[in-house]
Amino acid sequence: MANKARSVLVVFMIAGLIGLVGMLEVKRQTISAQLSTLTKQMEDGQLEENTEENQQIADRIIAQVRTLINIPEDVEPTVATIIDINLLRERNPFYNKAENGDFLIVTRERAILYSEKENKIIDVAPIQLEPVE
Numbered sequence: 496m497a498n499k500a501r502s503v504l505v506v507f508m509i510a511g512l513i514g515l516v517g518m519l520e521v522k523r524q525t526i527s528a529q530l531s532t533l534t535k536q537m538e539d540g541q542l543e544e545n546t547e548e549n550q551q552i553a554d555r556i557i558a559q560v561r562t563l564i565n566i567p568e569d570v571e572p573t574v575a576t577i578i579d580i581n582l583l584r585e586r587n588p589f590y591n592k593a594e595n596g597d598f599l600i601v602t603r604e605r606a607i608l609y610s611e612k613e614n615k616i617i618d619v620a621p622i623q624l625e626p627v628e
Contacts, residue, residue, distance in 0.1 A: 552576075556598050560609050563616050566602060573601045592617045 553574035557566070566572060577583065577597045583590040593599075593608050597617065600607040608617035 556609065556611065557600065559611065559614065560598075560600055560607060560616070563609075563614075564607065564619070566600075570602050572607075575599045575601075589618060589620050 556574050557572055560566065560572075575598065577590070577593055577595055577599060580590060580593055580595050580597075583593070589606070590608070594610070596612065598609045598611060600609055601622070604621060606620045606622050608619070609615075610617055
């Protein structure tokens with residue numbers, strides 16, 4: 496009886512592994528298709544327009560933030576739009592006052608949360624970026 500139970504358990508384990516492998520293969524194919532689509536868009540120049548538009552938005556946001564806080568002109572901050580505030584709040588209380596659509600501006604010394612809607616700085620935190628080697 497114990498051998499029969501082991502055999503059934505082994506069959507279920509093998510079936511589960513086959514199912515898992517199948518599921519992972521479907522995910523791999525989906526990601527591969529997405530990568531192919533992005534590659535095609537890059538080759539066709541479709542993403543360059545978006546990159547140019549993103550740079551214009553970043554330049555506008557940096558100019559607005561520079562009217563509210565001193566950011567030296569020789570510093571080129573990184574700008575990111577907050578799109579999933581709940582996820583960010585789970586990871587770091589720095590984002591508690593921010594909303595989706597606000598911006599994160601990062602320089603070498605600090606992170607700045609900015610609300611364009613209210614034209615105000617929500618929060619500032621010191622940071623230290625480690626150089627990439």
